[in-house]
Amino acid sequence: xxxxxxxxxxxxxxxxxxxxxxxxxxxxxxxALDVLQDIEHNHDANIGVNWHFIEYRAYxxxxxxxxxxxxx
Numbered sequence: 834x835x836x837x838x839x840x841x842x843x844x845x846x847x848x849x850x851x852x853x854x855x856x857x858x859x860x861x862x863x864x865a866l867d868v869l870q871d872i873e874h875n876h877d878a879n880i881g882v883n884w885h886f887i888e889y890r891a892y893x894x895x896x897x898x899x900x901x902x903x904x905x
Contacts, residue, residue: 848872848882856887859897868894
C-alpha cells in the first residue's frame with residue numbers, strides 16, 4: 834500500500850475498489866479497478882467524484898446484464 838502524506842492545509846478523499854464494488858455489485862474486482870482508474874482520469878473537477886458518478890462510469894464501461902434495473 835502506498836502512503837499519502839497530507840499537509841495541514843490539504844485534504845484528500847480516497848475511493849477504493851471496495852467502494853466501487855459496493856455501489857456496483859455486478860462488477861468483478863478487476864472491472865471495479867478499471868472503473869476506478871477510469872474515474873481518476875475522466876472526472877470533472879467541478880463535480881468531483883460521488884456515488885452517482887461511480888455508478889454512471891461503471892454502467893458505461895460494464896453494463897449489467899439486467900440493464901433495465903439500473904437507474905443512472
